[in-house]
Amino acid sequence: MAMFSQNPVLNGPNYSFAEVPKDAVDGLREHRFNPYTDNGGSTLAIAGADFAIMAGDTRLTSGYSINTRYAPKVFKIGGTTSSQDDANLLLSVVGYAADGEALQERLDAICKMYRYRHGKPMSVSACAKRLSTIMYQKRFFPYYVYAILGGLDEDGRGAVYSYDPVGSFEREQCRAGGAAASLIMPFLDNQVNFKNQYVPGTGVGHELKERERLPLPRNEVEVLVKDAFDSAVERHIEVGDGLQIMIITKDGIEEKVLPLKRD
Amino acid sequence: MFRNNYDNDSVTFSPQGRIFQVEYAAEAVKQGSVVVGLTSKTHAVLCAIKRNAEELSSYQKKLFAVDEHVGLAIAGLTSDARVLSNFMKQQCLSERLTYDRAMPLELLVSLIGDKAQLNTQHYGRRPYGVGLLVAGVDETGPHLFEFQPSGLTQEMLACAIGARSQMARTYLEKNLDQFAACGRDELIHHGLRALKETLVQDRELTLENTSVGVVGLKELGKKALEPFKVHDGPDVKDWINSVADEAEAETSAEGGEGEGEGGEGMQVDE
Amino acid sequence: MDHRPQAWGRPRDDVYGAYDASYLQANGPNQHTQSPIVTGTSVVAMKFKDGVVMAADNLASYGSLARFTDVKRIRTFADTSIIGFGGDVSDMQYLDRHLTELGIDEAYQSEAGHTLNARNLHKYLSNLLYNRRSKFDPLWNHLLVAGLDEESRPFLAAADLLGTTFTSPSLATGFGGMLAQPIMRRYVPDEAAVAGVSRDQAVEVIRECMKVLFYRDARSLDSYSLAIVTKDGVELRENEKLEQQSWAFADRIKGYGTQTV
Numbered sequence: 094m095a096m097f098s099q100n101p102v103l104n105g106p107n108y109s110f111a112e113v114p115k116d117a118v119d120g121l122r123e124h125r126f127n128p129y130t131d132n133g134g135s136t137l138a139i140a141g142a143d144f145a146i147m148a149g150d151t152r153l154t155s156g157y158s159i160n161t162r163y164a165p166k167v168f169k170i171g172g173t174t175s176s177q178d179d180a181n182l183l184l185s186v187v188g189y190a191a192d193g194e195a196l197q198e199r200l201d202a203i204c205k206m207y208r209y210r211h212g213k214p215m216s217v218s219a220c221a222k223r224l225s226t227i228m229y230q231k232r233f234f235p236y237y238v239y240a241i242l243g244g245l246d247e248d249g250r251g252a253v254y255s256y257d258p259v260g261s262f263e264r265e266q267c268r269a270g271g272a273a274a275s276l277i278m279p280f281l282d283n284q285v286n287f288k289n290q291y292v293p294g295t296g297v298g299h300e301l302k303e304r305e306r307l308p309l310p311r312n313e314v315e316v317l318v319k320d321a322f323d324s325a326v327e328r329h330i331e332v333g334d335g336l337q338i339m340i341i342t343k344d345g346i347e348e349k350v351l352p353l354k355r356d
Numbered sequence: 357m358f359r360n361n362y363d364n365d366s367v368t369f370s371p372q373g374r375i376f377q378v379e380y381a382a383e384a385v386k387q388g389s390v391v392v393g394l395t396s397k398t399h400a401v402l403c404a405i406k407r408n409a410e411e412l413s414s415y416q417k418k419l420f421a422v423d424e425h426v427g428l429a430i431a432g433l434t435s436d437a438r439v440l441s442n443f444m445k446q447q448c449l450s451e452r453l454t455y456d457r458a459m460p461l462e463l464l465v466s467l468i469g470d471k472a473q474l475n476t477q478h479y480g481r482r483p484y485g486v487g488l489l490v491a492g493v494d495e496t497g498p499h500l501f502e503f504q505p506s507g508l509t510q511e512m513l514a515c516a517i518g519a520r521s522q523m524a525r526t527y528l529e530k531n532l533d534q535f536a537a538c539g540r541d542e543l544i545h546h547g548l549r550a551l552k553e554t555l556v557q558d559r560e561l562t563l564e565n566t567s568v569g570v571v572g573l574k575e576l577g578k579k580a581l582e583p584f585k586v587h588d589g590p591d592v593k594d595w596i597n598s599v600a601d602e603a604e605a606e607t608s609a610e611g612g613e614g615e616g617e618g619g620e621g622m623q624v625d626e
Numbered sequence: 627m628d629h630r631p632q633a634w635g636r637p638r639d640d641v642y643g644a645y646d647a648s649y650l651q652a653n654g655p656n657q658h659t660q661s662p663i664v665t666g667t668s669v670v671a672m673k674f675k676d677g678v679v680m681a682a683d684n685l686a687s688y689g690s691l692a693r694f695t696d697v698k699r700i701r702t703f704a705d706t707s708i709i710g711f712g713g714d715v716s717d718m719q720y721l722d723r724h725l726t727e728l729g730i731d732e733a734y735q736s737e738a739g740h741t742l743n744a745r746n747l748h749k750y751l752s753n754l755l756y757n758r759r760s761k762f763d764p765l766w767n768h769l770l771v772a773g774l775d776e777e778s779r780p781f782l783a784a785a786d787l788l789g790t791t792f793t794s795p796s797l798a799t800g801f802g803g804m805l806a807q808p809i810m811r812r813y814v815p816d817e818a819a820v821a822g823v824s825r826d827q828a829v830e831v832i833r834e835c836m837k838v839l840f841y842r843d844a845r846s847l848d849s850y851s852l853a854i855v856t857k858d859g860v861e862l863r864e865n866e867k868l869e870q871q872s873w874a875f876a877d878r879i880k881g882y883g884t885q886t887v
Contacts, residue, residue: 158803161794174424191789456749460740
């Protein structure tokens with residue numbers, strides 16, 4: 094059976110799994126085909142007063158290898174054509190890329206059928222609930238992805254909905270997902286939701302007044318997104334290569350791809 | 357009450373080798389208001405006359421967008437057409453999901469052809485009471501297909517089905533040579549001219565009763581697509597006007613009084 | 627990372643502990659493929675300005691045994707696309723039969739001459755692989771699909787046993803990912819660079835990659851298949867030999883076997 098157990102044990106540091114059993118444990122143990130993998134990468138979404146911005150890096154990894162430097166994670170959803178020129182929603186998926194693509198295609202097909210049947214595009218809130226249902230239906234064999242849905246709500250305000258792999262969701266002002274979520278999210282808490290920011294001279298201790306939370310203007314948000322990713326790239330090996338940004342406003346969706354460090 | 361003994365179901369031949377139920381279904385197509393389809397080297401166009409059952413009701417839809425590259429026009433039972441349209445929509449979506457390509461027209465039409473044929477060979481089934489014109493663009497360029505309740509499908513350069521469609525076909529046959537080289541608007545113009553031929557005397561093409569569907573290549577030899585779009589109401593105004601102006605010019609040029617439209621026009625259709 | 631096919635899709639040893647092969651018994655209930663048996667190693671491919679070059683050696687290994695030395699791992703589809711197979715050879719042969727059938731069906735279905743192009747083919751195969759993994763019955767392969775897309779531009783994409791797909795100006799499976807990719811990326815770092823690479827250059831680079839792989843991958847062979855796909859069709863040469871090898875570097879390598887440094 095030697096040929097079946099020849100994987101070298103890497104003794105160096107493992108990235109986030111510090112404590113792992115190095116020897117076979119006594120008792121029943123089962124090894125089988127693992128249908129999941131982690132393709133790394135990170136995503137980020139911020140809702141503004143009249144826009145929503147979605148971003149993701151374009152690196153796709155497997156282990157320590159870079160499979161490709163350009164694999165988009167942010168998708169336009171719900172257009173009538175394959176070019177998605179008239180799309181009204183954005184979806185970002187990060188985690189297991191194959192599940193991400195399957196989820197994206199399924200949601201898009203559903204939005205297209207909705208348009209065909211109702212003669213109008215699906216609203217973000219409707220699509221948000223539908224996406225949750227799709228993911229929850231696969232509760233016992235989940236899509237291994239962290240999804241974020243973005244668009245403009247009925248009042249024209251930016252909307253961001255974030256999901257866990259089994260479909261729990263919530264509307265938020267901003268959210269980071271994927272490999273570098275834990276690096277980016279605290280930065281967003283501070284810079285978007287002004288956490289731990291107080292108005293100077295308003296008192297001490299509990300007397301301190303929190304800085305008032307106002308939606309950020311678009312140009313500031315774009316800078317914030319770029320900064321967040323530049324920092325994540327420095328500290329996380331699975332993030333880098335390119336930064337794909339999509340901005341949805343009442344005039345449609347703008348897309349741009351900026352370079353990130355490729356090391 | 358029966359007209360004959362061989363039309364109770366669609367699986368029995370008459371001694372003359374006819375299947376009456378299928379022929380009756382073809383009659384249903386002739387009851388529907390007229391639709392015209394025609395193709396050039398770059399475009400495929402569908403034109404239709406919509407009917408309203410009464411003054412107070414809305415106009416019945418005649419054109420359906422199936423996918424970005426395909427649309428169809430119907431003559432006959434609208435509800436049957438919707439079943440076929442939904443089926444085609446599903447097939448096109450699934451073709452994109454499995455192969456990431458636009459469904460080839462020939463394939464799509466053969467799918468509904470097979471579906472309709474089944475109804476003519478199973479006891480207790482009813483043939484579709486609708487005829488279709490399927491227009492679209494695929495890898496090999498623009499196409500127009502005709503579909504009949506019998507399951508017959510054939511590719512056409514130009515075609516018209518529905519009530520009084522013979523008049524339109526005559527126009528199409530007469531002008532067939534011009535179509536291939538036509539630009540987008542020229543082709544629509546021909547489509548509306550053909551449509552106009554079918555109208556009874558005091559009827560006109562109006563913003564309310566005319567539908568135009570267009571799909572094509574943005575440029576000959578390139579793959580860029582002008583997606584199928586149905587134009588209704590104000591969108592068709594300019595096209596209708598151009599057809600009307602022309603007709604006026606013709607009648608005055610022929611020295612006619614343009615007056616004889618008195619009021620005794622026969623009300624056959626609508 | 628361990629890049630041998632045996633390790634693909636497995637729980638990682640460094641994360642989940644050493645692999646326990648005790649479940650591999652001859653009798654018992656029906657089992658799906660849990661590991662590949664006879665395997666092919668790397669496939670490498672890169673785009674050039676009018677097409678794609680691909681290569682894979684002709685070896686099928688049984689563990690560490692070089693079992694079959696004349697197994698062709700690149701096949702053509704509809705004379706317009708090529709597919710390179712890494713991983714399990716029996717699954718490759720299954721896919722081969724499946725693709726032959728698909729090709730015949732497609733050809734019969736359409737009088738107008740619609741054929742699946744490389745993009746369509748890649749989409750189909752990746753769906754196939756993804757659906758099989760979702761049934762816990764994977765096809766243990768890593769595929770490269772090459773040809774031209776609907777706009778007649780070079781197309782190159784990969785799909786693996788988990789259904790993961792990606793495209794890049796150069797691609798390699800298995801050990802090629804570690805050894806050949808860095809070489810190819812020197813010539814085609816991004817999509818824009820493809821236009822500056824000629825056919826001869828690309829072939830040269832691919833041959834160089836095959837040589838490096840033969841030097842360093844113990845499951846490789848010096849006889850290989852080389853395919854070039856352009857708008858004029860596919861040129862597939864199945865009995866190429868590595869030329870101008872130099873093992874001069876070998877005696878400078880110390881620290882293996884009974885050697886002491």
